[in-house]
Amino acid sequence: MNFLCEKAIDEIEGIFTRGQYHKVLFVVDEDAYRACGADTALEPVLEHCLVSRFVGFELNPKLADIQRGIKESRELNPDVVVALGGGTAIDLGKLISSLSVQSTDARDVITGCEAITRKGPPLIAIPTTAGTGSEATHFAVAYVGGEKFSIADESLLPDYSIIDPQLTYSLPARITAATGLDALCQAIESIWAVAGTDKSTGFASEAVEIAVANIVQSVTEPTPASRMAMCRASHLAGQAINISKTTAPHALSYFMTSSDGIPHGIAVALTLGPMLTFNAGVRDSDCADPRGAEHVRRQIAIIVNLLGATNADEACERFAEIVSKIGCPCSLAEVGITTTDQLHKIVSSVNxxxxxxxxxxxxxxxxxxxxxEPFVRGSTIE
Ligand SMILES: [Zn+2]
Structure with a gap:
């Protein structure tokens, strides 16, 4: 069940009452919690419960943190898990809730050697960024020794999502920008994805339209309306990739994030434009979509149109303008990727x-x- 509106956070009391929840595992990004103001609604509810707070985890879910959370969860045996924060906190909430009730080792499930066989306690996801849309998906990301894995199971979809734009009001511009870019890129990738459907294209098209119209304002001069719009765009993009999954720009991004610490949304956006141009040149001979090159070109035309352009090259320029207006890097050189060796590492890391x-x-x-290409690199090859 989703609650997406201003003051949606106040729904927490009713959810706890109806579910008769008393033992809570609270997976919480403490900095985000303090800054976002959710404590005013949450603390009075948690006061009446036995609460174990899982805090102090690293950005981008790591195996060691997941194992620590599983231990904490097994000690408490919670009747509900609440995850509050950005994509990391919500993915950790999904993984800890689920993996703490499996009979197999967490590492084996994460690396795909074992399957999820039972559902964990109910999960309430409360995003404090408008970006990943993780609250709307049935997958989670985890890193084991620097290698990135995606764990997918229907049971990972949160039981409740509370998306309250007011929780994003205190976000600094750089986080609003990076997370907003993630939402926009996820939606664009969803439209051209091989696994995309009419339904996911519907969610994704609406997300792109809203994000294009609001992302710059949400970063440079945020208003309640632009914050609300980006929350909607992010959630719609999440619903879209829940069906279609993501594609090349995401696949190329993970190495940049895990090895160079480039924020996820920024890393994805760095190759979105080039992949748009590349995908627009699809022919039947190199088309990966069984529906054929003509279908892919139609999907690309939807993206071009949503970006207010008339062809793929122009759409790339529109996209680069957005990235630049929100103060994010537009080329690999700007994030310190300047050598052929670094490029090879990115390319060889793709899933x-x-x-x-x-x-x-x-x-x-x-x-x-x-x-x-010079326009991707931002400088000549060394
Ligand atoms: Zn993403």
Whole structure:
């Protein structure tokens, strides 16, 4: 069940009353909690419960933090898990809730050697950023020794999502920008994804339209209306990728995030434009979508139109303008990726399964060539 409106956080009391929840595992990003003001609504509810707070975790879910959370959860045996924060906190909430009730080892489930066989306690997701849309998806990201895994199971979808734009009011501009870009990129990728459907394209198109119209204002001069709009865009993009999953820009981003610490949304946006141009050039001979190149071109045309452009190159320019207006880097050189060796590491790190969801087939050679283009690199190859 989703609550998406101003003051949605006040729904927490009714959810607890109806569910008769008394033992709570609270997975919480403490800095976000203090800043966002959710404590005013949550603390009076938690006061009447036995609460274990899972705090102090690293950005981007790590195995060690997940294992620590599982231990804490097993000690408490909660009847509800509340996850509050950005994508990391919500993904941790999903994983800890679920993995604490599996009979198999957490590492084996994360790395795909074992399946999830039972559902964990109910999960209430409370995002404090308008970005990942994790509250609307049935998957979670986890890193094991620097390697990124995506865990997917229907039971990971939160039972309740409370999306309250007021919780995003205190976000600094750089986080609003990076998370907003994630939402926009997820929606664009969803439209061209091989696994996309009419339904996911519907969610994603609405998300792109809203994000394009509001992202700049939400970063530079945020208003309640632009904050609300970005929350809607982010949630719709989450609903879209819950069906379609993500594609090449996401696959290429994880290495930049885990090895160079580039914020997720920024890392994804760095290759979105080039992949748009690349995918627009699809032919039947290199089309990965069984519906054919004509179908892919129609989907690209939807994106081009939503970006207010008439062709793919112009759409790339529109996208770059948005990125630049919100103060984010537009080229690999701007984030310190300047050598061929660094490019090779990014390309060789890509997950083949996620790459197969890109509508135009790629090879290491075609990706390296694409990322070496001056407009992507921002400088000549060293
Ligand atoms: Zn993302």
């Amino acid at each position: 083949a399964q996620r790459m197969s969801n890109n509508p135009r087939k790629t090879t290491s050679t075609s990706l390296t060539k694409l990322l070496s």
